[in-house]
Amino acid sequence: MLKIVFDEQAKENELVRTSVDQFLTLVPTLESSHQLPIFIFQDGASGAYYVKCSLLAQNAAVLCDLDAKLDLENPETYRANRELLLTNRTYLKMVSDAANGREFNDIIVEHNTEYNLVKPLKVWGGQHRVNAIAKSADKGKNNRYHGFRIYFNLTKSQRTEVALISNTNISVSNDTFDRMIEETKFGNKLLKWCQLVGFLSGKEDFPDVGSRSEKISVKRARSFVVNYYLGKQRGKQLSPDELDENVYEPYLVQTGTAGGISVDPTYEKIISENDILSDAALILGGERFRALHNAQYRAIIEPSSGVKNTKAFRNKAFVESVLCGWGYVAGLLQNHPERLENHYRIPKTTKAVPDPLNAEEMSKYKHDSDDPTYRGLGTRSALKDRQRIAQLFLAKSLEKSVVIDKRLMDRAVSTVVGLISLSKGYV
Amino acid sequence: MLTYRDYLAFAEKYLLLAEEKSKTLEDTNWLLFPATILAWSAIESFINNMLDDFGSLPESMFQFHERAFLLETRIKFIDRGNELGRFALDGTEYRRLEDKIGFLIAKFGQARQRVRKGDTLWQDFEDFKETRDRLIHPRRDKEVSLDIRKARKYISTSKKIIQFVSQHVWKKKVEF
Numbered sequence: 030m031l032k033i034v035f036d037e038q039a040k041e042n043e044l045v046r047t048s049v050d051q052f053l054t055l056v057p058t059l060e061s062s063h064q065l066p067i068f069i070f071q072d073g074a075s076g077a078y079y080v081k082c083s084l085l086a087q088n089a090a091v092l093c094d095l096d097a098k099l100d101l102e103n104p105e106t107y108r109a110n111r112e113l114l115l116t117n118r119t120y121l122k123m124v125s126d127a128a129n130g131r132e133f134n135d136i137i138v139e140h141n142t143e144y145n146l147v148k149p150l151k152v153w154g155g156q157h158r159v160n161a162i163a164k165s166a167d168k169g170k171n172n173r174y175h176g177f178r179i180y181f182n183l184t185k186s187q188r189t190e191v192a193l194i195s196n197t198n199i200s201v202s203n204d205t206f207d208r209m210i211e212e213t214k215f216g217n218k219l220l221k222w223c224q225l226v227g228f229l230s231g232k233e234d235f236p237d238v239g240s241r242s243e244k245i246s247v248k249r250a251r252s253f254v255v256n257y258y259l260g261k262q263r264g265k266q267l268s269p270d271e272l273d274e275n276v277y278e279p280y281l282v283q284t285g286t287a288g289g290i291s292v293d294p295t296y297e298k299i300i301s302e303n304d305i306l307s308d309a310a311l312i313l314g315g316e317r318f319r320a321l322h323n324a325q326y327r328a329i330i331e332p333s334s335g336v337k338n339t340k341a342f343r344n345k346a347f348v349e350s351v352l353c354g355w356g357y358v359a360g361l362l363q364n365h366p367e368r369l370e371n372h373y374r375i376p377k378t379t380k381a382v383p384d385p386l387n388a389e390e391m392s393k394y395k396h397d398s399d400d401p402t403y404r405g406l407g408t409r410s411a412l413k414d415r416q417r418i419a420q421l422f423l424a425k426s427l428e429k430s431v432v433i434d435k436r437l438m439d440r441a442v443s444t445v446v447g448l449i450s451l452s453k454g455y456v
Numbered sequence: 457m458l459t460y461r462d463y464l465a466f467a468e469k470y471l472l473l474a475e476e477k478s479k480t481l482e483d484t485n486w487l488l489f490p491a492t493i494l495a496w497s498a499i500e501s502f503i504n505n506m507l508d509d510f511g512s513l514p515e516s517m518f519q520f521h522e523r524a525f526l527l528e529t530r531i532k533f534i535d536r537g538n539e540l541g542r543f544a545l546d547g548t549e550y551r552r553l554e555d556k557i558g559f560l561i562a563k564f565g566q567a568r569q570r571v572r573k574g575d576t577l578w579q580d581f582e583d584f585k586e587t588r589d590r591l592i593h594p595r596r597d598k599e600v601s602l603d604i605r606k607a608r609k610y611i612s613t614s615k616k617i618i619q620f621v622s623q624h625v626w627k628k629k630v631e632f
Contacts, residue, residue, distance in 0.1 A: 273514050397459060397505050398622070400631050440512050447509040450564050450625050451517065 032066040039071035045078045048181040052080075052140045055149070056092060059083035059174050077187040083174040086127075090163035093138065094148035095156050099188055099212050101143050112237055113160060120157045127165035133158045134176030137195040139183055150179070153188075154195020189213040202238040203284045207247035211235075214292055215300055222305045223250050226315030243344055251282040251296045252349065253318065253356040257311055258299045260360025269365060273423065276448045277361065279353035279415040314359040317373040321355070321385060322346035324375045328384035335383060341408070342388035349410035351386070354418030361419075362426060372426040376433045387433045394435070396442050406438055420445045460505075460618060463498035464632060467491045467611050474604055488602040489591055495607075495614040496588045502618045503556050506625060525551065525559060554585070557621060565624035577620060580613045 031053055035041050049069060053061050060067055060082055071078050084092075095113070114120055127133070137154030152159050158175075165171045180191055189209055211219055223229040228245040235250070236242030245253075256279050263277065283293040305311055322344070328334055329343040336342060345351060362369035376385040392405035407418050421441035425431045470491035474484040510518070511526040524531045524545055532546040558571045571578060587610065590600045615632055622630045 270516070274517065395459070397502060398626050398628070398630065401461065443509040443512040446626075447513045450509070451513070 031061055031064065034066050034068050036068050036070045038073065039069055039078065042078065042182075045069060045181050048140065049080055052149075052179065052181070056084070056140075057088055059085075075187045075190045077180055077183055077191060079178050079180045082177050082179055084177055085174055086162045086166035086172050089136075089150070089159060089175060089177070090166040092148055093150045093152050093159045093163070094145050095152050095159065096145070097139070097151035097153055097192075098144065099192065099209060100185060100216065101141075103217060113156060115160075117157075120161070123157055123161040124164055127158075127161040127171065130171050130173060132173050132175055133162060136175060136177045137180070137191060138177055139180040139188065139191065141183075150177075153180075153192045185213055204235065204246045204248065205237050207251075207284055208235045208237075210292055211247050211251075214297070218300070218305060219247065219250055219254070222254070222312075222315070225306065226312055227319045228315070243340065243347075245347060248282055248284040249347060249349065249352055251293070251300075252280070252353050253315065254303075254305055254311070255280055255282055255293075255296050255299050256353045256356035257314055257360040258303060259295075260357035261363045262360070264361040264364050267361075272361070272365065272368070273427075273444070274448070276416050276445055276452075277357055277419040277423075278412060279350075279357035279419050281349055281353055281410050281412075281415065310363060314356070314373075318346065318352075318355055318359070321375055325384055325386050325388070328378065329388070331383075336389055341392075342384065345384075345386040345388040345391070345407065348407055350414035350418045351407045353410075353415045354407075354420075355422055357415075357419050358422040358426065361423070368426040371429055371431075372422060374429065374431075376425065377430050379432055382432050382434055385433070390435055391433075391438065394438050394442070396446060398446055406442065417442050417445050458501065460498040460502040461632060463494045463501055464611065464614065467494035467498065467614070470494065471604070471607050471611060474607065478604055484604065485602060488604065488607045489600075491607045492584075492587060492602060492610050493591055495611045496584065498614050499617050500553060503553060503560070503621065506560060506621070507556060522563070524549075554581070557617070560621055561624050577613070577616055580609070581617055584610045584613045 031050075033046055033049055033053075035046075046069070049067065053067065059065075067080050067082070069078055069080055123131075123133075133155070135155070136152070136158055138150040138152050140149055141151050142149045162175055180187075183191065189212075192209055193206060220229070220235065223235070223245060224231060224233070228250065229235070233244065235247045236244045259280055260277070264272075267275070280295060282296050303311075325346050326343050329336055329338055329345075332338075341348070346355070358372055359369070362372055376387075378385055382390070386407070388407075391407045394406040395403055406421070407414060421433070421438060424437055424441045424444070425433065431437065467490075470487045474487035474491065477484050477487065507526050507528075511523070515523060518526065520543060521531065527545065528548060528550055529545040530547045530549040532544050534540055534542050534544055554571075561571050573579075573582075587600060587602070587606070590598050594600075619629060622628060
């Protein structure tokens, strides 16, 4: 029987001791083969328990599960790890190193037998290394020991933190962080909502890296929802006459680790106060926005449109300022049904303006007050752009059939600049 | 559409060319005249567009006479029909550039800020205006005399006026 010792910084826990004991019985390690004592450590920040062990490559290849889950109770859980980058140079170097006998260390796994029992070591940090080890072990050579940190009895939030911390030494996108935190805090509500309105298909998940994908990211979906509710709240306070007399400030939800490993407080408040899956008006808003995105996408990929088929133009609706501005106005006009219906209409297209959002013209637009380096309307996420885009859609909602042309852009941006200047004056 | 930056860039190109030609003692008036007029157009473009920004705001945000000024329209008293006894905006009434600047500063500038006609910048502006008027409305008895130094000063005055208005109305410096 192996000696299991709690480190002096770790609080004794019988449940953990039993789990470690069970692990050592099931999984062959270097330490057990030499009857070495096993120390249980406890992370001071999260309280999570772990041991350090060495596993042979062939055992690791069989026992490690790369499809680790954050939420064990939900069958439709988010995918926690990012996609393996099998053509990435760093990964290819790992494969070649493993084939040459490289011994890897500090691979982060969780021992968990609640799902996929044959692979109880759920990988949270080092999935590329594990894959490289498995590849080298396939060839029957280099069956060396590799260093593992193995966690036990993790709670959902400890699991998320382990996943986040383990991934800070490789390039994990903010979108992957967002996806993990979203599930830990709120379950799969947002994912379901995106599938419901059609931003994602039935089994699709949020992308690992929003900027490389053409799908909606967690950050954008959160921003849409937040802006809808913020706009709705503001709209309730305004009479029809007052709607066009304000500069609105659509909100951009903070992403990733911008505010520490936490969720944007505005989003957290809104999601806890509203049931997004049963709010028919929000769902309708999402569907109409998806229809706008689809129409824009189709118009740009149509060769006869004459507009350059670039990702930025195709996905103009998903640019943060456009998405936030549109969502805000959808909320703002909830109490103004006629204008709301105008807002929901896809902008008219003409021979000169072949795509609903007139992406090319928008990207050329510049106001006199803009710096020479300004990159055009609706190309950035900055507040100035979000304010202008909200005004653009608000101006569009005044009439039924509107083309987003230079004249409308001028009117909207002039209004924002004029209102801001007026508020700074002394009258 | 051309912006004030374009007009200034064109003016500077003419000036540059004039400086080159002057080295070989060639005539430069044909370059300095457009440089001066374009520098003036830069101010006109900037100020008119700024007025348009305010003109595009909801009617209720300005008093009637202010809207008339912004939109460069006349105020007409209606003496017949259903609207008898009311005022309406009707027909064009162009305003002088200096009046437009004066209005913008008074309306949107910091408290009690006014254009001071004795200031150096305003004196330079007046001098610039006189030359521009002579170029645009030529008369036998009002000759224009331009040289490189003067044209350079007019371009500089144009930039300073634009910057002055921008800082008072937008509370920011513009980049040229």
